[in-house]
Amino acid sequence: MDDVDRKLISALRHDARASLSDLALLLGVSRTTVRGRIERLRQRGDIVGFTVVLQDDVKSDPVRGLMLIGIEGRGTDRIVRSLTGFTAVRAIHATNGRWDLIVELGTETLAELDEVLAQIRRLDGVATSETNLLLSTRKSG
Missing domain, CATH: 3.30.70.920 (Lrp/AsnC effector binding domain/regulation of amino acid metabolism (RAM) domain)
Structure with a gap:
């Protein structure tokens, strides 16, 4: 896992619904790179899922x-x-x-x-x- 992967995970933790375009802009890479990295992180098991956080969860x-x-x-x-x-x-x-x-x-x-x-x-x-x-x-x- 390199620095781009860590920044991608950090961005996804902040907003897992961010668009590939927004993530690419934030990371300074292409949408294809973002898509590929997310898929690779999922296949390796670094990312095991995405979830919804309810208001009561953070209250x-x-x-x-x-x-x-x-x-x-x-x-x-x-x-x-x-x-x-x-x-x-x-x-x-x-x-x-x-x-x-x-x-x-x-x-x-x-x-x-x-x-x-x-x-x-x-x-x-x-x-x-x-x-x-x-x-x-x-x-x-």
Whole structure:
């Protein structure tokens, strides 16, 4: 993958519906080159698909936090299943080191977040936790 491929992927991440003409103009190459590179990137598996992003997908929760959870025993799978039922849970990550799970949370208010944290702490098997509020995001997936 060269610099043109990286710039093409960056442009497609910004707008996957950009026309071949617009992409060619942006990259300083021909439409045929853009078409060929996209096809080659797809065939190699570098590009595995295109998607639609809905407004709700990018809407940011007013209150966001990361809850680090330590689990006693072998209850991780059960706790993960429980966590998936919480509407405030945005993502669940398994990790190594001191914490067993990192849970991304999003709510409308601090009071709602506080309630969700209390509910999670009451789950059988949750031994310890630590929560950090997210103040700003410099770069997101």
